[in-house]
Amino acid sequence: MVEKTFNQTIAKYKLLKRKDSLLLGVSGGPDSICMLQLFCQLREQLRLNLVCVHFNHKLRAEADQEEEFVRDICKQNNIKFSSQAKKVTDFFTGDSLEQTARNLRFDFFLSCSRRLKIKKIALAHNHDDVAETVLMRMVRGTALKGLRGILPQTKMAGIKVIRPLIDVPKSEILAWLKDNEFEYAVDKSNLEDKFFRNKVRLKLLPLLESWNPRIRDSLVNLARTAAMDYEFIYAESKKCLAQIKKQKGRNYLKLDLKSLQSLDLGMRLNVLRLSLEELKGNTRRLELRHLEEVEDLLAGRPDGSIVDLPGWEVKKEEPWLIIKFLLTD
Amino acid sequence: MVEKTFNQTIAKYKLLKRKDSLLLGVSGGPDSICMLQLFCQLREQLRLNLVCVHFNHKLRAEADQEEEFVRDICKQNNIKFSSQAKKVTDFFTGDSLEQTARNLRFDFFLSCSRRLKIKKIALAHNHDDVAETVLMRMVRGTALKGLRGILPQTKMAGIKVIRPLIDVPKSEILAWLKDNEFEYAVDKSNLEDKFFRNKVRLKLLPLLESWNPRIRDSLVNLARTAAMDYEFIYAESKKCLAQIKKQKGRNYLKLDLKSLQSLDLGMRLNVLRLSLEELKGNTRRLELRHLEEVEDLLAGRPDGSIVDLPGWEVKKEEPWLIIKFLLTD
Numbered sequence: 001m002v003e004k005t006f007n008q009t010i011a012k013y014k015l016l017k018r019k020d021s022l023l024l025g026v027s028g029g030p031d032s033i034c035m036l037q038l039f040c041q042l043r044e045q046l047r048l049n050l051v052c053v054h055f056n057h058k059l060r061a062e063a064d065q066e067e068e069f070v071r072d073i074c075k076q077n078n079i080k081f082s083s084q085a086k087k088v089t090d091f092f093t094g095d096s097l098e099q100t101a102r103n104l105r106f107d108f109f110l111s112c113s114r115r116l117k118i119k120k121i122a123l124a125h126n127h128d129d130v131a132e133t134v135l136m137r138m139v140r141g142t143a144l145k146g147l148r149g150i151l152p153q154t155k156m157a158g159i160k161v162i163r164p165l166i167d168v169p170k171s172e173i174l175a176w177l178k179d180n181e182f183e184y185a186v187d188k189s190n191l192e193d194k195f196f197r198n199k200v201r202l203k204l205l206p207l208l209e210s211w212n213p214r215i216r217d218s219l220v221n222l223a224r225t226a227a228m229d230y231e232f233i234y235a236e237s238k239k240c241l242a243q244i245k246k247q248k249g250r251n252y253l254k255l256d257l258k259s260l261q262s263l264d265l266g267m268r269l270n271v272l273r274l275s276l277e278e279l280k281g282n283t284r285r286l287e288l289r290h291l292e293e294v295e296d297l298l299a300g301r302p303d304g305s306i307v308d309l310p311g312w313e314v315k316k317e318e319p320w321l322i323i324k325f326l327l328t329d
Numbered sequence: 330m331v332e333k334t335f336n337q338t339i340a341k342y343k344l345l346k347r348k349d350s351l352l353l354g355v356s357g358g359p360d361s362i363c364m365l366q367l368f369c370q371l372r373e374q375l376r377l378n379l380v381c382v383h384f385n386h387k388l389r390a391e392a393d394q395e396e397e398f399v400r401d402i403c404k405q406n407n408i409k410f411s412s413q414a415k416k417v418t419d420f421f422t423g424d425s426l427e428q429t430a431r432n433l434r435f436d437f438f439l440s441c442s443r444r445l446k447i448k449k450i451a452l453a454h455n456h457d458d459v460a461e462t463v464l465m466r467m468v469r470g471t472a473l474k475g476l477r478g479i480l481p482q483t484k485m486a487g488i489k490v491i492r493p494l495i496d497v498p499k500s501e502i503l504a505w506l507k508d509n510e511f512e513y514a515v516d517k518s519n520l521e522d523k524f525f526r527n528k529v530r531l532k533l534l535p536l537l538e539s540w541n542p543r544i545r546d547s548l549v550n551l552a553r554t555a556a557m558d559y560e561f562i563y564a565e566s567k568k569c570l571a572q573i574k575k576q577k578g579r580n581y582l583k584l585d586l587k588s589l590q591s592l593d594l595g596m597r598l599n600v601l602r603l604s605l606e607e608l609k610g611n612t613r614r615l616e617l618r619h620l621e622e623v624e625d626l627l628a629g630r631p632d633g634s635i636v637d638l639p640g641w642e643v644k645k646e647e648p649w650l651i652i653k654f655l656l657t658d
Contacts, residue, residue: 138547138548141547143551143558147476199540211468211528212470215468218468218469218471221470221472221616221617222467222472222476228594232562233562235593267561270561
């Protein structure tokens with residue numbers, strides 16, 4: 001069953017080609033060991049070039065042991081292995097510890113990608129992770145974009161990230177490892193993000209499951225339709241933005257006021273969101289009420305009016321709407 | 330605060346005009362009594378013609394008392410009052426009791442609307458109801474459409490339904506009633522839907538609130554962006570469907586295969602969903618996997634192939650995709 005879903009996901013989302021070169025992000029936990037073993041089985045058939053990459057966060061006493069454990073499995077299976085150890089706490093900058101860890105880990109993956117000229121990495125997120133992520137986002141506050149949860153494939157800094165276990169439930173992964181007598185490391189970390197994830201996993205999901213035994217499927221379906229809906233809106237907004245007269249500078253974007261005002265409300269808000277995103281690279285601190293303030297500026301406020309948003313300044317200056325990205329942010 | 334939000338909501342969504350005629354759905358509970366009293370205050374200024382409508386479900390011992398209670402308030406305030414009493418359990422057809430109650434109640438409102446020639450009704454849903462509804466939908470399984478929660482205005486069978494308390498939290502309603510010394514009935518019913526709603530209110534929301542004190546706002550914001558995103562997708566799909574060559578019968582719709590196949594995946598799925606909805610009036614039993622089956626039919630299966638969906642049959646028959654609504658459903 002695990003193999004079948006793994007193969008179906010690869011086929012459905014066209015995650016692999018024959019003779020692909022691939023980094024495998026392997027922590028040593030059950031999910032990543034399952035993924036590593038499945039790729040070992042698939043290697044011959046698709047003639048894959050596999051490189052296992054492991055980042056040692058130095059956060060727990062067992063961290064070095066786990067690095068050795070993954071290195072050994074790779075040796076046994078004749079897979080190239082590359083690792084880096086960095087004490088995450090030394091790099092902690094006040095953001096969440098989990099975010100710091102994720103950034104360092106990804107920097108390492110990126111450097112491997114450059115050094116080995118491999119533009120694709122497989123990560124071992126599973127079906128439960130998607131359901132949990134949707135719930136976590138919902139609890140913290142989200143919109144359509146966040147509801148997509150974890151996608152089967154994404155792009156980060158030019159690297160294609162694929163997630164072939166995304167449709168496999170955690171329970172099936174654990175059963176499969178047991179049936180095949182594969183060992184794995186048990187992650188006891190409680191990074192901030194993991195801490196919240198654990199609460200969602202151990203308290204929230206069981207409560208919801210008592211009301212809907214298929215709650216994980218429901219959440220994953222929500223994520224999948226949200227992903228399609230988001231893609232659709234994103235593509236249409238992009239087409240629309242391309243047709244609007246504009247002037248672009250390093251940290252500003254001028255959009256033709258009249259064109260913006262002629263759009264339907266929904267399209268206008270999406271085009272504005274996209275403009276802010278393209279200027280800054282993300283819309284992390286952008287909230288609905290910010291967009292509504294810009295909408296208010298467009299609809300009624302006099303020429304010369306300014307709206308201050310976290311990281312942006314938006315000004316009405318006939319015939320332009322001027323969006324400025326504040327570099328000090 | 331309650332008055333301010335009530336007035337802002339009315340202005341923002343343009344819920345009222347001067348001299349409007351309006352039915353007020355009043356159960357006698359805190360929300361509807363608050364709404365009734367607010368409309369009494371507004372009546373002079375906007376010269377509103379108000380008719381209070383009350384449906385007596387005959388489900389609890391206090392039901393008749395509550396009807397009298399609402400009738401009395403209307404008499405005191407010189408507001409026309411119309412009521413109907415029907416024992417909901419006598420009409421229960423195996424659907425949920427709450428659904429039966431809702432149908433009977435709405436039939437009564439509809440008959441009042443026709444008799445009095447009033448095309449607008451105000452209902453007293455509040456901010457907490459929206460958050461709870463989003464959670465209930467999510468637990469039971471939903472997509473973008475369901476995430477919209479409860480809208481400030483909708484249309485049902487030609488009647489405009491407005492919800493001027495939609496942005497007022499329950500706590501503010503209760504405090505306002507206390508401050509103004511307005512009495513109200515305490516609803517002790519436990520209809521099936523209310524039962525689930527109560528679990529969401531008493532168990533789920535407090536848990537989520539312990540992680541995010543502003544969880545209700547987050548959920549309501551999600552509902553509001555979902556509503557905008559849904560409107561956007563709906564409008565674009567409608568434009569697209571209008572441009573596709575088609576033949577329409579009483580219970581079938583033929584769509585030009587080539588036009589469908591030329592669309593982007595997201596647009597194609599939305600156009601298919603819309604076609605099914607327009608044919609049947611709703612998409613209640615339609616799931617993502619059903620649309621994916623139709624997508625599969627379009628993409629690869631041979632001419633003459635059929636996909637059976639609950640209530641629909643979809644057939645590929647060059648040059649058409651034929652969607653048939655099965656009347657026996």
